[in-house]
Amino acid sequence: MTALLADSVQDIAVIDTALRLAVPRRAPLLLVAVLPAHAHSSVTAEADTCAARVVMGRVLPRVRRAGLDHIPVVHRVAPRGTRLRAAGAVLDVAARHLSSVLVAAARGPAGLDAHVLTEASALRCGPFVHSVAPTAWNPFASTRCDPGSTGRPTASGPAS
Numbered sequence: 001m002t003a004l005l006a007d008s009v010q011d012i013a014v015i016d017t018a019l020r021l022a023v024p025r026r027a028p029l030l031l032v033a034v035l036p037a038h039a040h041s042s043v044t045a046e047a048d049t050c051a052a053r054v055v056m057g058r059v060l061p062r063v064r065r066a067g068l069d070h071i072p073v074v075h076r077v078a079p080r081g082t083r084l085r086a087a088g089a090v091l092d093v094a095a096r097h098l099s100s101v102l103v104a105a106a107r108g109p110a111g112l113d114a115h116v117l118t119e120a121s122a123l124r125c126g127p128f129v130h131s132v133a134p135t136a137w138n139p140f141a142s143t144r145c146d147p148g149s150t151g152r153p154t155a156s157g158p159a160s
Contacts, residue, residue, distance in 0.1 A: 002030040002099040002127070004090060006112060007055045010105035010134060015059040017132045018103040019066050028069035030097045031056060032090060034112055037079040049074075071097060077112070086112055087120035094127050103130045 003018035005011045015031075022029055033055040052074040063070050075093055077086050090112060094102050102121070104114040114131035121129050 001025075001027045002032055002094040002097070002102040003059070004032050004034060004102060004104040004108070004112065004117070005055050005059060006034045006105065006108050007051070008105065008108070010107065010132065011055070011058055012062075013132045013134075014103055014105050015062050017130065019062060019068070021101065021103065021130065022068055023066050026068070028071065029063060030094065030099050031059065031063070031070055031072045032093055033072065033074050034090065034108075035074060035076045037077040073097075083112075083116050084120050084123070087116045088124060090117065091120055091124060091126040100127050101130060102127045103132060105134065106131050107134050 001018055001022040003014050005014065018029060021027075033052045035051050035055075052072070056072050060070075073093060075090060078089065091102070102117060104112070104117050106114050108114070108116075114129055118129040118131070121127060
């Protein structure tokens with residue numbers, strides 16, 4: 001089971017869906033953190049590591065609570081190439097780890113959404129791609145607008 005994480009709001013929905021599919025099977029999760037391409041070749045491995053820690057840090061507490069084994073992998077998108085080539089590179093990562101299911105967001109960065117991954121998977125006879133619908137953005141419950149105000153949110157704490 002592979003979860004494609006792209007440093008977006010959708011990562012939580014992706015990991016929740018991947019856990020829902022993996023927990024009954026007790027299948028380990030391959031967590032692929034996709035980092036965007038850089039135009040400069042001076043990006044260091046240390047910068048990749050820091051960026052990957054941010055992406056993984058959002059989802060690892062959920063994976064640990066589920067009690068599943070996981071394998072974190074960092075994948076940087078190539079600076080030049082087509083969307084299908086980028087999707088094929090992600091599918092290659094999943095294939096190296098013998099993953100039969102890839103969970104991805106319906107909308108993703110750099111053409112790595114579930115639709116492009118499904119197309120690339122069909123062309124390569126690759127893993128099944130499970131699409132996760134976009135999640136709605138909900139404002140914080142602690143902000144409110146008072147009637148008759150200028151429409152700006154106000155703090156929910158006591159007035160001073």
